Amino acid sequence: MQFTSKYLFLTFCLFASSVIFAQHNIIPTPVKYENTSGMFMLDNQTAIRVNTKDESVTKMAQGFVDFLSKAGTNVELLKNATDKVPSKVISLNLANAAISEIGTEGYTLEVNDKEITINANKPAGIFYGLQTLRQLLPANFESLDYPMGIGMIMGCKITDYPRFGWRGLMFDDSRHFFGVDAVKSYIDKMAQYKFNVFHWHLTDDEGWRIEIKSLPKLTEIGAWRVERNGKFGENRPYPKEGEKATYGGFYTQEQIKEVIKYAADRNIRIIPEIDIPGHSMAALAAYPELSTLKQPKFVNPGSKFAEWYGDGKFEMLIENTLNPADEAVYTFVDKVMTEVAALFPSEYIHMGGDECYHGFWEKDPSVQKFMQKNKIKDTHELQSYFVKRVEKIINSKGKKMIGWDEILEGGLADGAAVMSWRGMKGGIEAAKMGHQVVMSPTTFAYLDYTQGDKSVENPIYADLSLRKAYSFEPVPEGVDPKFILGGQGNLWTEVIPNIQFANYMTYPRAFAISESVWSPKESKNFENFISRTEQHFTRFDASKTNISKAIYDPIVIVTKDGEKLMVTLQSEISNAEIFYTIDNTYPVNYGTKYTNTFEVPEGELSLRTQLYRNGQPVGRLLQISREQLLQRIK
Structure with a gap:
């Protein structure tokens, strides 16, 4: 019992710290986002309440229930106004009077301790509000292998709608x-x-x-x-x-x-x-x-x-x-x-x-x-x-x-x-x-x-x-x-x-x-x-879905200065260091830390280069022969 309590407490702290960090990670970024006080714990004591008779909204809500279920969280779907509301609820509402700012695909989303409210003019807005809510949950909710069953969502207010149709x-x-x-x-x-x-x-x-x-x-x-x-x-x-x-x-x-x-x-x-x-x-x-x-x-x-x-x-x-x-x-x-x-x-x-x-x-x-x-x-x-x-x-x-x-x-x-x-x-x-x-x-x-x-x-x-x-x-x-x-x-x-x-x-x-x-x-x-x-x-x-992490690889730019073969290295990310060697030695983190454009001398040589963050490699090791570098001259 004592172990279980400690485990839940540590899990709570882990989620709290990760979610605080994750609150601004919505893609595409919303029109308006505001942090507020409070924290909503999504767990098996949560229900989703559909405050409209629109069947498409109910279907969207059921889809979100199914998503949470796969992540180990079983929430109840309330379809009737007379259903008893639990202490924690996600409310989905179609506006009686149109909210002009958000149009047909926009939504508002508000998170406090006891309730998450999504308002929209049309069902499309409810759907996109749920997609944003999904992104506010910890990443482990996307996993089928290690579902945790609970997730912290920090208090916020969001107003969001698309620029183009x-x-x-x-x-x-x-x-x-x-x-x-x-x-x-x-x-x-x-x-x-x-x-x-x-x-x-x-x-x-x-x-x-x-x-x-x-x-x-x-x-x-x-x-x-x-x-x-x-x-x-x-x-x-x-x-x-x-x-x-x-x-x-x-x-x-x-x-x-x-x-x-x-x-x-x-x-x-x-x-x-x-x-x-x-x-x-x-x-x-x-x-x-x-x-x-x-x-x-x-x-x-x-x-x-x-x-x-x-x-x-x-x-x-x-x-x-x-x-x-x-x-x-x-x-x-x-x-x-x-x-x-x-x-x-x-x-x-x-x-x-x-x-x-x-x-x-x-x-x-x-x-x-x-x-x-x-x-x-x-x-x-x-x-x-x-x-x-x-x-x-x-x-x-x-x-x-x-x-x-x-x-x-x-x-x-x-x-x-x-x-x-x-x-x-x-x-x-x-x-x-x-x-x-x-x-x-x-x-x-x-x-x-x-x-x-x-x-x-x-x-x-x-x-x-x-x-x-x-x-x-x-x-x-x-x-x-x-x-x-x-x-x-x-x-x-x-x-x-x-x-x-x-x-x-x-x-x-x-x-x-x-x-x-x-x-x-x-x-x-x-x-x-x-x-x-x-x-x-x-x-x-x-979710075991393939995605490119090429932004972690150095960008290699090759030029000529007279007869000299010159290389400039760049990175898509700002908080990383680039290491390289040009003498056929490796690993590159024992080579040279990149600061400025350098010359690759003549000979049967290869450039090896890789990005590091906090002393650890984050991208792939690139190995490019001098002959291949010559073919890249701009």
């Missing part, structure tokens, strides 16, 4: 097929950090992932490719004659409905993308007659089928583009969009429109004849013709069209929205024309880009650090904010074969995106953000 992540399900459970788990994490748009990239050259019942070959053929391993590109061979396509999969329409409902329960709407007229190799494998050459195609297994020349210029080696001069193509698009529109309740359908190669159109006599007949001066106008036809089809299904910024080329369809990915330029142009815009530029929002040093990460053609992602500002100077719907991060999956690695590439950079589209612009502070991010590392570790 579109807070999204795009998930590429074509390059690799992930499946229902993986997509649901990805949506779960999005919801915790107050994202509300899941942009589902369902078709591309590497696979068609959505069942279209009127066009069965799209999934019978287009959803499967021959299996290949390793990096996408020229080292991946084309299919061999007679080789069976066994790698891939697709979502049935019933599975799509299941995922849509799952997302809606978490205040997330799904925007489907059917990428046309380019990126259509999987569709053409099923229906080659929709191309100009009408030759048999295969679903690309990640093999090289384009030459890239820089500045966005490229040449397709295999036709992957629908024929805009063929009326059968529009019949095909109509069938696809009819079924997509019937499945997805979202306002928008994304039609892609990016990286469309015009070379096959330029060489095809029937396309040229069509252009002359319709007084289309060039293939840019031809693509615009296609986009406008597609928009009419989408509009006829009761939906609005959105596409990548290439849909601006040749003239933009009147009601189309633009998703700006090639920097901010396309978004600025579209906004100044009076079109709605979602900003998702490569510069800040491409989550497949390398996030740490190339010696320990998968190197691809571009980098995106957490600091750079955090500097994302969706409203460019000189643009009317009313045309900016919001922003999103994009996760392309050429080098991401499973959901755990998808999480690694998404987080923590998605934290940065979330804060840019939810929190007030003036509240952003990178040092404070990094401090909060580190606390969320603990939460991800507790």
Whole structure:
């Protein structure tokens, strides 16, 4: 008995000290946060009271009860006003008179000794208030292995609401097929950090992932490719004659409905993308007659089928583009969009429109004849013709069209929205024309880009650090904010074969995106953000969810001073020391503490460097040969 009392007391002290430290670790940071006196102990003597008859709020409350139960805390859910209220309660209230400040997705949250109160105008606000409450709990509540059953929450008052209505992540399900459970788990994490748009990239050259019942070959053929391993590109061979396509999969329409409902329960709407007229190799494998050459195609297994020349210029080696001069193509698009529109309740359908190669159109006599007949001066106008036809089809299904910024080329369809990915330029142009815009530029929002040093990460053609992602500002100077719907991060999956690695590439950079589209612009502070991010590392570790900790790795900058090879080391975190060696010795903490730029002399040498905090390594050891350093000279 004495041991138990001491254990509980020590546990109480441990939680109290950790929670005091954790109170300012909410991501995205709230609009207003105020510490108050008091402390709420969440334990089995707590109840959740739903003070509304709205069934969706009751469902949200039950979801939170289930979350607490998995963490070892069993709380009672009170649904009736006549239920006896225990001494400690979490109250969920929909306002009778609207609280104008918080809008439809905002909430207020107050914590005192006996009660936690969440007020909102709409159920979405209750949901986000519960996500914030979840973050106020100790990290061990995310653990299935070591549930503690009690948690201290320090007194506070929070008023919070989003800056933008579109807070999204795009998930590429074509390059690799992930499946229902993986997509649901990805949506779960999005919801915790107050994202509300899941942009589902369902078709591309590497696979068609959505069942279209009127066009069965799209999934019978287009959803499967021959299996290949390793990096996408020229080292991946084309299919061999007679080789069976066994790698891939697709979502049935019933599975799509299941995922849509799952997302809606978490205040997330799904925007489907059917990428046309380019990126259509999987569709053409099923229906080659929709191309100009009408030759048999295969679903690309990640093999090289384009030459890239820089500045966005490229040449397709295999036709992957629908024929805009063929009326059968529009019949095909109509069938696809009819079924997509019937499945997805979202306002928008994304039609892609990016990286469309015009070379096959330029060489095809029937396309040229069509252009002359319709007084289309060039293939840019031809693509615009296609986009406008597609928009009419989408509009006829009761939906609005959105596409990548290439849909601006040749003239933009009147009601189309633009998703700006090639920097901010396309978004600025579209906004100044009076079109709605979602900003998702490569510069800040491409989550497949390398996030740490190339010696320990998968190197691809571009980098995106957490600091750079955090500097994302969706409203460019000189643009009317009313045309900016919001922003999103994009996760392309050429080098991401499973959901755990998808999480690694998404987080923590998605934290940065979330804060840019939810929190007030003036509240952003990178040092404070990094401090909060580190606390969320603990939460991800507790839930056994992969997350990148590349911020703990040194940043290596290489320059030349005359003939001298010079290295500068930097860190994303401020309270750490960098140690290094350049004489092939290790461990590095017995080498040199970094203070200034240094020279790496000639010879068969390697730079070894690592971050330390309080005498302990916090990041990975980088080892980069002198030859590799030379290749990095800026």
